[in-house]
Amino acid sequence: LQSSFHSILKGNIIKCLIPVDEVANVQTDNPLEHALLVLVKTGYSAIPVLDQMYRLKGIISKTIILDNILGLERFEFEHLRSYKVADVMNANPPILRIDHTFQDALKMCIHHTFLCIENHDGEFMGILTRSSILRYVNHLFAI
Amino acid sequence: LQSSFHSILKGNIIKCLIPVDEVANVQTDNPLEHALLVLVKTGYSAIPVLDQMYRLKGIISKTIILDNILGLERFEFEHLRSYKVADVMNANPPILRIDHTFQDALKMCIHHTFLCIENHDGEFMGILTRSSILRYVNHLFAI
Ligand SMILES: Nc1ncnc2c1ncn2[C@@H]1O[C@@H]2COP(=O)(O)O[C@H]3[C@@H](O)[C@H](n4cnc5c(N)ncnc54)O[C@@H]3COP(=O)(O)O[C@H]2[C@H]1O
Numbered sequence: 001l002q003s004s005f006h007s008i009l010k011g012n013i014i015k016c017l018i019p020v021d022e023v024a025n026v027q028t029d030n031p032l033e034h035a036l037l038v039l040v041k042t043g044y045s046a047i048p049v050l051d052q053m054y055r056l057k058g059i060i061s062k063t064i065i066l067d068n069i070l071g072l073e074r075f076e077f078e079h080l081r082s083y084k085v086a087d088v089m090n091a092n093p094p095i096l097r098i099d100h101t102f103q104d105a106l107k108m109c110i111h112h113t114f115l116c117i118e119n120h121d122g123e124f125m126g127i128l129t130r131s132s133i134l135r136y137v138n139h140l141f142a143i
Numbered sequence: 144l145q146s147s148f149h150s151i152l153k154g155n156i157i158k159c160l161i162p163v164d165e166v167a168n169v170q171t172d173n174p175l176e177h178a179l180l181v182l183v184k185t186g187y188s189a190i191p192v193l194d195q196m197y198r199l200k201g202i203i204s205k206t207i208i209l210d211n212i213l214g215l216e217r218f219e220f221e222h223l224r225s226y227k228v229a230d231v232m233n234a235n236p237p238i239l240r241i242d243h244t245f246q247d248a249l250k251m252c253i254h255h256t257f258l259c260i261e262n263h264d265g266e267f268m269g270i271l272t273r274s275s276i277l278r279y280v281n282h283l284f285a286i
């Protein structure tokens with residue numbers, strides 16, 4: 001049990017990575033309306049927010065946007081045009097460095113639906129999703 | 144590897160279940176606006192839809208609601224009051240029977256963020272979430 005799983009758990013996460021060019025994202029200075037359209041068109045609940053240098057800055061989600069436009073009486077859609085993504089995003093994205101192990105990723109995925117992967121220089125490399133972790137675990141158990 | 148994991152994989156899922164009285168849900172005949180308010184207030188992306196006999200009928204999500212109110216030019220919020228949950232919900236919820244094994248749940252969770260659990264009589268017993276599966280797997284590896 002210990003030896004064969006140990007080498008897998010210490011294995012590298014790079015094989016489960018969704019590379020940055022396949023990750024839907026928006027920029028910090030986009031209007032909130034643009035972020036909601038990207039979220040609706042892609043169907044994703046949440047996506048990364050990058051700055052103009054493609055550095056990771058946060059996460060924006062349908063939940064955060066709807067929370068910010070729900071007024072006392074109704075959904076105040078005019079806010080979509082007056083707010084920017086940076087005004088409401090979660091500025092504390094879950095980050096894992098590319099040299100971390102599969103076990104580190106598994107632990108973090110308990111609390112996050114996806115992880116943002118960076119290299120040593122802090123460059124955004126892509127994301128690791130719960131479905132890819134679950135697919136890998138299912139494969140381990142099938143061995 | 145085989146023997147100790149085998150008994151765990153065949154283990155029962157009941158210990159990871161969120162019981163029905165702790166599951167946010169709406170009813171088939173609720174207006175869509177009510178469903179969006181429940182989703183926003185609870186913070187959940189998607190929740191089960193039950194009929195008046197508390198039988199499982201579908202899943203409603205922020206994604207489905209936003210998809211249905213996005214018109215050509217803008218978000219048509221007036222539709223929230225004219226549609227019912229049953230009109231737009233996903234009427235094919237992922238269902239797992241309570242006597243299924245942990246391995247069955249793991250396989251299904253690759254494609255669904257949560258599973259709806261029913262007993263032999265088709266009564267809705269609660270849900271099984273990806274986070275509870277991941278928490279359990281992480282615990283297995285820590286042994
Ligand atoms: N277009 C699609 N095709 C196939 N399956 C789809 C899908 N959209 C959603 N799903 C399924 O639904 C799950 C939840 O998606 P959600 O958008 O809430 O949550 C997603 C989304 O917020 C984000 N995500 C996934 N792929 C992304 C991408 N290429 N770009 C940006 N964000 C992504 O990561 C979260 C977790 O993704 P994960 O794959 O674990 O889990 C996904 C996947 O199993």
Ligand SMILES: Nc1ncnc2c1ncn2[C@@H]1O[C@@H]2COP(=O)(O)O[C@H]3[C@@H](O)[C@H](n4cnc5c(N)ncnc54)O[C@@H]3COP(=O)(O)O[C@H]2[C@H]1O
Nearest residue numbers: 110111165166167186187188189190256257272273274275
């Ligand atoms: N109030 C809260 N407290 C703590 N963590 C929270 C939370 N709301 C969301 N999260 C975290 O975010 C993940 C995704 O939530 P989401 O609402 O997209 O997706 C959720 C939601 O659609 C549904 N869900 C979870 N608990 C529910 C409940 N009590 N009633 C109805 N639906 C529930 O199952 C999906 C997967 O849940 P899971 O736990 O795997 O994964 C959750 C959990 O890790």
